[in-house]
Amino acid sequence: MGLPVNQPEHSRLHERIRADHATEVAEDYVEAIDDVQREKGICRAVDLARRFGVSHVTVSRTIGRLTRDGYVETEPYGPIRLTTKGKRVATQARNRHDIVYQFLLALGVGEQTAAIDSEGIEHHVSRETLRAMERFTRRDQG
Amino acid sequence: MGLPVNQPEHSRLHERIRADHATEVAEDYVEAIDDVQREKGICRAVDLARRFGVSHVTVSRTIGRLTRDGYVETEPYGPIRLTTKGKRVATQARNRHDIVYQFLLALGVGEQTAAIDSEGIEHHVSRETLRAMERFTRRDQG
């Protein structure tokens, strides 16, 4: 067994990365579903296909996985609704995404770049780093 | 066709993310291969399996793709060597990774967290954001 090594074991890092990737799609989807619902009342698969730039079939299959995992509910040919769990994750995801976005702006990055980079970075930011980003943004221009 | 929209179209963002993911494994592998070579002269598949916490079969298949894409060269039962292209990508990847890591430290994040988060964030940082991070780190403690 051996005592727990205190330096981060490299394999651990990558396990985290793989775990992040597994939840990444779920986070982006529930956030997008929530967005669409705010914008136009209900969310349909076709809305997500446009938003993500993928085919409607890909959306349909992904929604199947999200349903299986308890994030969304649908009936055949019906709209896509978030479960309680889905709403919670959507709120957290949007919050975190926004913190990262505002942080990049505060760092001096342009809006377009901040929008693009935050979309990927958000999924790999721990609580600790998120807090540090908030602190910086507040101090810088709050 | 329509005129190019100037606000970042949401689907564009996600296309970037998907592209980043496609190169992510290649970047981490060539960086790791370079690391191992520095540490112990030659790099073998087992070294990478340990480092990434995956089976040697997964490494073998991944190395096959990297060979196909011109990043590495191997002979049967031989060590893993980087091509010129592979070395270039490894150097760039390490450089960028280090900038992100140092930046997180400068932001006030702990070493463990910085190590973990930088491993994921590095792949989603544009040149512009990377420059902003360098600027901040230099100003903060350079």
Added chain:
DNA sequence: ACCCATTTTTAGCCCAGGCTACATTTGGAG
């Protein structure tokens, strides 16, 4: 009421990146 455009579903394909089980090769210890 009907028709048709839009939407969703289904079938079937691809590739990346995981795995286990088993076969083969290699090189060093004795």
Added chain:
DNA sequence: CTCCAAATGTAGCCTGGGCTAAAAATGGGT
């Protein structure tokens, strides 16, 4: 030299997340 442990390769499986083509359902406009 021989043998065996370690490394590598091969076969076959899985899931996620992409795609196209074609079928089926829905619902709004006339």
